[in-house]
Amino acid sequence: MRRSKAFIPTTKEVPSDATLPSHQFLIRGGFINQQGAGLYNFMPLGKIVLEKIRTIVKEELDNAGCNEVQLSFVTPMSLWERSGRSETMGKEMLRIQDRHQNSFVLSPTNEEAMVELVKNRVTSYKDLPLNLYQINTKFRDEARPRYGLLRGREFLMKDGYSFHASKEDMVREFNLMEETYKKIFTRLGLDFRVVEADSGAIGGEGSKEFHVLANSGEDTLVVCESCDYGANIETIFEDEAQVDAYNEKSYEELAVLELEQKCSCGATLIFKKGIEVGHIFQLGTKYSAALEAHFNDDNGKPKPFEMATFGIGVSRLVASVIEQNHDENGCIWTKETAPFMVNIMVSNIKDEEQxxxxxxxxxKLLGENVEVMFDDRKERFGFKMKDAELIGFPYTVIIGKELANGLVQVYDRKTTQKSSVKVGDIFSTIMGLI
Structure with missing residues (x-):
């Protein structure tokens, strides 16, 4: 992509309501813009990042044997009434009526709709297990939408639902999805923890959350310094006020606090802040029984499906990457999420040799299918460099005054180090870095 042809409206202005780095830099870097309270448009750079994350999620799910579908964003209210969630979801669920006064909701999640899809289409234990998922728009009418993509009202979410003939097989799939999610977040280059969690309005007997560790996270976690144990404090303290008090504390305040109890492995438990990016639930027969979705077992007797559900906040991950990877100058994308891997910057566009x-x-890089941006704008070097740092290209090749000596510079965004490279070696150097 030539920068002179790209729509990347960067700005120095920091939105007045943007308190988190991801909110500030994603808007300033031309990745997103705000349409309304908790509503964001993805501009070209943001759309590229979003699709890269979506692709990784899809690849790992497909490798695990899941089937992708796409459900209607609008769901009949009658399904939610039958499951009993029309009231328990509260005001977060946006209710609408069509011209015939039929009631619908803008889907905040899709357990009911997916059960209805499978009902009467999967009728025998021989057709099980089955894991269906979608990556689709969701809407939750947050009382206080804030923090940009981290707590918006409309968002892109992966939601998956599995159907089983036995609880044992459901637990097997639950464990498989835990490992699959770990692969997804590892590929994205994220530092994350899996923690015991409260099932909340989704219900079921057991659930686990996946948190990207970040000082700006809303959730407070208790994690072991030695083993993989972790838990959301919601599962440790029964007093809601006490949970809120911990969540309101900053990372620095939590760092000096100590828990009296030790981990079961004997090591020290410490506090961390996390951003929830995934949640998996063991549902049992909560929804299948309510919606009368049955299969015939090996004795020919009808039984409700054992179910589990699995969610990932795909658009939330865009912001989560930056909350964990940024500095005072802007974004630092991981290699798997960068909108462009290489940025070629000509310092003086009037210099024909450059x-x-x-x-x-x-x-040459395009010929090797490298994601490359060519900054050919007639702007000052300092202006273009600040743009490159704000956007967060992993590597910027600076073609400037050193060209007279047969050299160009390579700027590493993560380390902020510049190194001089011979012109004849620049292609191989870049290919080695990426």
């Missing part, structure tokens, strides 16, 4: 080298390198 432009020719930039064009040659640009075309």
């Amino acid at each position: 432009v020719i080298l930039g064009e040659e390198l640009y075309l």
Whole structure:
């Protein structure tokens, strides 16, 4: 992509309501813009990142044997009334009526709709297990939408639902999805923890959350310094006021607090802040029984499906990457999420030699299917450099005054180090880095 042809409206202005780095930098870097309270548009750079994350999620789920579908965003209210969740979901669920006064909801999640999809279509234990998922828009009417993509009202979510003939098989799939989610977040280059969690309005007997560790996270976690144990404090303290008090504390305040109890492995438990990016639930027969969704077992007797459900906040992950990877100058994307891996910057667009080298390198990288941006704008070097840091390209090739000595510079966004490379070696150097 040539920068002169790209729609990337960067700005120095920090939105007045943007308190978190991801909110500030994603807007300033031209990734997203706000449409309304808790509503965001993805501009070209943001859309590229979103699709990269979506692709990784899909690849790992498909590898695990899941089947992708796409459900209607609008769901009849009658399904929610039959499951008993029309009231328990509260005001977060946006209710609408069509011109015939039929009631619907903008889907905040889709347990009921997926059960209805499977009902009467999967009738025998021989057709089980089955894991269906979608990556689709959701809407939750947050009372206080804030923090940009981390707590918006409309968002992109992966929601999956599995159907089983026995509880044992449901637990097997639950464990498989836990490992699959770990693969997803590892591929995204994230530092995360899996923690015991409260099932909340979704229900069921057991659930686990996946948290990206970040000082700005809303949730307070208790994790072991030695083993993999972790828990949301909601599962440790029964007093809701006490939970709220811990969640309101900053990372620095929590760092000096100590828990009296030790981990079962004997090591010390410490507090961490986390951003919830995934949640998996063991549902049992909560929804299948309520919606009368049955299969015939090996004795020919009808039984409700044993179920589990699995969610990932796909658009939330865009912000989560930046909450964990940024500095005072802007975004630092992981290699798997960067909108462009390489940025070629011609310092002086009037210098024909610099432009020719930039064009040659640009075309050569394109020929190798490298995601490359060619900054050919007639702007000052300092302006273009600040843009590169704000956007967060992993590597920027600076073609400038050193070209007279047969050298160009490579700027590593993560380390902020510049290194001089011979012109003849620049292509192989870049290919080695990426």
